[in-house]
Each structure stands twice: as structure tokens, then as C-alpha cells.
Amino acid sequence: MIKFKHMKKLTTSDYKLLEVEGQKYVFLTGSQEIMEITNPLLTAYFNPTCESEAKGTNEEMFEELTSVLIAKRDAVHIREDPDRNPRQVMLTLNTTHRCNMACSYCFAFTKHQQAKPMPINIAEKAIRNLLRDFPETEQYMFYFFGGEPLLCKDFIRDAVSIVEQTFQDYPSKKYGFLLNTNGLLLDNSELLKFFKEKDFTITVSIDGPKEINDSCRMQNSGEGSFRHIMAGIRALQRYEVKFNLRATISPRTKNLLGIFLFFENIAIPYAYAFTINASEKNKQETEITSLAWGHIEEEYHQVFEFLTKKLLHGETIYNMDFKRKLAIVKQQMVRTYSCEAGRANFFVDEQGDYYACQNMLPYHQNIGNLEDGICSEKEEQFKSQFITDLKDCQQCWARYLCGGGCQTKRIFNTTSLDIYCKINRFEWNEAIIAFIRMNRLKDIK
Numbered sequence: 001m002i003k004f005k006h007m008k009k010l011t012t013s014d015y016k017l018l019e020v021e022g023q024k025y026v027f028l029t030g031s032q033e034i035m036e037i038t039n040p041l042l043t044a045y046f047n048p049t050c051e052s053e054a055k056g057t058n059e060e061m062f063e064e065l066t067s068v069l070i071a072k073r074d075a076v077h078i079r080e081d082p083d084r085n086p087r088q089v090m091l092t093l094n095t096t097h098r099c100n101m102a103c104s105y106c107f108a109f110t111k112h113q114q115a116k117p118m119p120i121n122i123a124e125k126a127i128r129n130l131l132r133d134f135p136e137t138e139q140y141m142f143y144f145f146g147g148e149p150l151l152c153k154d155f156i157r158d159a160v161s162i163v164e165q166t167f168q169d170y171p172s173k174k175y176g177f178l179l180n181t182n183g184l185l186l187d188n189s190e191l192l193k194f195f196k197e198k199d200f201t202i203t204v205s206i207d208g209p210k211e212i213n214d215s216c217r218m219q220n221s222g223e224g225s226f227r228h229i230m231a232g233i234r235a236l237q238r239y240e241v242k243f244n245l246r247a248t249i250s251p252r253t254k255n256l257l258g259i260f261l262f263f264e265n266i267a268i269p270y271a272y273a274f275t276i277n278a279s280e281k282n283k284q285e286t287e288i289t290s291l292a293w294g295h296i297e298e299e300y301h302q303v304f305e306f307l308t309k310k311l312l313h314g315e316t317i318y319n320m321d322f323k324r325k326l327a328i329v330k331q332q333m334v335r336t337y338s339c340e341a342g343r344a345n346f347f348v349d350e351q352g353d354y355y356a357c358q359n360m361l362p363y364h365q366n367i368g369n370l371e372d373g374i375c376s377e378k379e380e381q382f383k384s385q386f387i388t389d390l391k392d393c394q395q396c397w398a399r400y401l402c403g404g405g406c407q408t409k410r411i412f413n414t415t416s417l418d419i420y421c422k423i424n425r426f427e428w429n430e431a432i433i434a435f436i437r438m439n440r441l442k443d444i445k
Contacts, residue, residue: 009045009066014073016397017046018429020436027432029397030073032332034436041065076334078400080386086344089134090141090178092358093123093159094349095149101182101225104216105250105275105285107362117152118350123159125370126348127166133374134344140167143178145347145358150185160198180205180246182217184225186232192239202243204233208259216250216285233268244320245270250285251292256299257306264310264318271320274423276359276406277413288419297426304430311438325431326438328401335387335403342367342383342407346374356382359408382407396421398428 016027024037026046037043045065096117099106130140142163144156160177167175176199183204186192195202206229207213214224236243245268247259263270275286288296307322317323328335339345342356349355353366354374360366360382367382368374384407393399402424404410409420 009062010069013395013397014069015046016429016432018433018436020433025436027397028069028072029400030076030078030334032076032329032334032400033072034329034432078334078336078388080336080388085136086134086340087137088139088141088344089130089137090143090340090345091126091130092143092145092345092347093118093126094145094147094347094358094361095152095155096147096350098151099146099148099182100151100184100220101148102218102220102222103248104218104252104282105248116350117155118348120155120158120162122348122350122352122370123155124162125352127159127162129370129373130346131166131170137173137344139174139176141176141178143180145180148182148185149179150181150191153185153188153191157194176201178203181232182225183229183232184219186235189239192235192241195236195241196239200241202236202241203246204229204236204243205246205248206230206233207247207249207253209262212253212255212259216248216252244268247272248275249273249296250275251288252285253296256296257302260303260306260319264307267316267318269318269320274420276409277416287416288423289416290419293419293422300426301430304427304434308430308434308437311434322431322434325401325427326435329432329435334400336400337384337386338403338405338407339384342379356384356407359406363408363412365411382411385410392417396425398425401428 014029016029018025018027024043024046026035026037026042027033028035035042037046041061042065045062098117127142134140142159144159149156156179163175163177167173178201179195180203183206186204194200205217206226207217210224210226213226213229217225217229219225219228233243233245245263247263247270249256249259249272253259274288277283277286304322307317307319310317311326327333337343339357341359345357347355347358347361348370349361349366352370354368354370355361355366356379365378365382367378385404387393387399387404390399390404390410393402393404396402405417405420405424409417413420
């Protein structure tokens, strides 16, 4: 047997132990592999309670195993490529801060502040800048955001026209359109025909069944929005417009399982996100505290159990986040940063200021403007960070699944960062368990 000189045993930052239906498994950080623990040596190696006894008895075998596991991890080359040319870039146009709703957790202004919509010349400049800054990219996506962008229907039509005219000079390039809406202004046949003709994908915000949605998503009049949103959804279906749904989970959200049952039952693809804090928001409506997470965690486990059972029964899953996580686990994907914010996705507000993403907007932290361009120093600070540069992530077993998390939370919500990390680890733990149950993994030696 090969001799090894005091090779350091893997630590809990290098793996995650899981028990599924009475059987133990280990997820190996870096190689992203899942191993079933049936070999007695593996059982001893990954059992911290018998480490000292096992180490004394099986020291050479432990060192050999450590060498094999480290080789698996280090075979994955993890580095940042500053010259990477993204296959797709996205420009988000914040059409207006105005909104016809007053959601309790939202930072959009409903009064006079920054109420003027984006001038069309700002959009045109942003579109041309995107092509100039990413000349080799294959596909360009244009995302209309707000506030409520459908308060600016003419602007949307004009911006689409500018994109089409601009891309006539680039016949080999592809482009597409996305729009986020609260769903209240979709009762317009001409608009729906336009969305269908231009192949838009619409995201409609809705937080669940009526009693849950209407507790947070109110119109400016104070009336609930659920029945109006559902009418908008039915209109999108009638006109065969591509769309999905998006829910927001706040500290006040109750009955998580009921929310997910609602979305799965209406059989429409949907995603969800937890609220984050900002100066314009009420902390009671947005801050996920340790106490709040303590209440949410048990309900959240029920949600993953429900989705996993659907998966095991061969039923269609409509939750896009769950399916994405399963795909990442299956493909043993290594995520070296969390998202494309400030890398291949950029946000422009009504004044023509660039942001890494919309989450930075409430903090007024822009990274440049359309006239002067993007400031490289600010871009480096506010873009999603490369995982090996995040010291606080190096001890986390889920770092190459999560990719480091949201930079907005890291900079502006430091007191809540630990909670967001707990949520992330919980989600990935549940996704790996679902994957194991789905695949009935065999012993990997």
C-alpha cells in the first residue's frame, strides 16, 4: 500500500452527510458527486463520533481514501475567466417606478418620487450600448420591469420597434422579450395580440390563493388583487401568450404548503423568492429573522416533501426552482458565482443609470450611466462575486451549488446574511434528498 504523510482528513466544508430512508449518503463538495455509504471504511471515515478510534486502526486506509476524495475534488478546474463571452446577455429596462398596487413588501414608489416613465431615447441608447459592449454574443434579451411596466404600453411598443430596427443590421443575432407585471392591466386584446406576435414571455406576480395573495398584494384602493390577477392569467391563456408566475414569500406568509398546492393545482410554471430588506421597505414585512425562519422551516420541509412525492409518482412538477436545483444536482454542475448580475445582466433605470441588478435599485448603488458607460471599479464591487473570492463561503459545503448567493444581501443585509445562507443550505439539502429518492442510487466505490 502507498504510504501517505499525514494527509489531512476531509472536513465538513468538503462534504455533506445525509440520511435518506435509513441509508446514509455523502455529497462531495467540488466534484459534486453523491456516494452511498455502505462500505464500513466509508462509514467510519464519515462518522465524526468514532473518528479517533477509526483513525488509529485504519490510518493508512484513511489517508489513501482522503487522497482519492481530494483527487476527485481537485479534478474539477475552478477558475474565473475574465474574457468569457456570454452566450446570452439581458438588459432590464425599469420603465417606471409608478405602480397601480401597494404591496406591503415592495420598494416601488406609488407617489410622486421618480414617477416619470423612462424616455424612449434612454431605452434606445441602452439597447445600442448593449450591442456595442457585447458584440460577440449570440442572443440578447430585453426585460421590461417596474413599478408596473404596463402603465407604459406605448413605451413598450416603441422599445420593441427600436430593437427590431436595430437588429436588422445584425441578421445572425437572436433577441427576445420578457415582461414582469402584476397582472391587473392584461384585459387588452390588442396588447395580448402584440405579446403573442412578438413572442413575449410574461411573468405575472401572484402570491398564492386569494386569502394569502390579498393579505400582501393590495391595489392602491386597498382592495385585494387576486380576482383581477386570475382574470389576467386567463386572458394570457386565451391568447396563447407564453407566461409563468412568481410568488414572494415574506415573514408574514402563512401556510407555505397551501401556497405550493395552489400553484401546482393550477398547473402553470412558477418561481418564488424570499423578501429582502431596503430603506423603502418595512422590516416587519421583509426581514426574515431567526424566529421567522424557525416557523418557516418546518412548513418549508413539508413543501419539499410534497414536491418530491409528486416527482416519485411521475407527476408533472410546475415549480421551476425545484426543477432547476434537481438539474444542477443531476448534472454535477459547479456554480462559481450565483447569477449573471453585473456580468451578462444589466439594469437601467429611468434616468439612464446602470445597476448590476434590480435589487441594487433601492440602495441607489449604480455602476455607471449610459453616457459615460459602466465604471469598472463599481462593476467589480456590485456584480455577483466569484466564489473563491468569498472568504465567508469557503467553509460551506453548498458553495458550488449556491455560487455564493446574492451580492445585494451580502453588502446591504449583513445582519440577515446568515439566515439567507441557512435557507440556501436547507433548499439544497432537500433537493439532494429528492434526487437520491428519485434515483435510488447504488453503492459507488
